[in-house]
Amino acid sequence: MSSPRWLADEMVGRLARYLRFVGCDTRYVRGLSDDEVLELARVEDRVILTRDRRLAGRAERALLLESPDIAGQWRAVHDAYPGVPTDIRFDRCTECNGNLEKVVEPPPEPRIEGVPWDRVAQGLPLFRCAACGHFYWEGTHTADIRARLASWTGSPAP
Numbered sequence: 001m002s003s004p005r006w007l008a009d010e011m012v013g014r015l016a017r018y019l020r021f022v023g024c025d026t027r028y029v030r031g032l033s034d035d036e037v038l039e040l041a042r043v044e045d046r047v048i049l050t051r052d053r054r055l056a057g058r059a060e061r062a063l064l065l066e067s068p069d070i071a072g073q074w075r076a077v078h079d080a081y082p083g084v085p086t087d088i089r090f091d092r093c094t095e096c097n098g099n100l101e102k103v104v105e106p107p108p109e110p111r112i113e114g115v116p117w118d119r120v121a122q123g124l125p126l127f128r129c130a131a132c133g134h135f136y137w138e139g140t141h142t143a144d145i146r147a148r149l150a151s152w153t154g155s156p157a158p
């Protein structure tokens, strides 16, 4: 994957989640001062994603997002960084940015509600966040996300 590591500020949390869906290492920060955001980006070698022109102007590497909506922001990211994936990868936790691991042996009872254990037993790949334990799998929700991602990249800018 040829995507930089990202640091999303609190104005672009939704974008951060979708970047994690496609496997990008995306740190999302809230409640930090501009100086703290800039320092974190420098130390962790991340490109800042922000709608704040002043913050972007002070950063070594930043992408200023002009669009207030997710579709426009998504296109701006891919225009500036064409190597960023456009399809879901089960690499990153959308909740916490942790690494996902394939669950080789489903955990014993009691099993967490909501996970389609019967389908997992039949071979549906299941992934788990190594950091927070959140589960991921292919389902109707991933189909919806795929359709959304396709519509954002496929349609002209508003």
Ligand SMILES: [Zn+2]
Pocket (backbone or CB within 6 Å): 093, 094, 095, 096, 097, 098, 129, 130, 131, 132, 133, 134
């Ligand atoms: Zn997680």
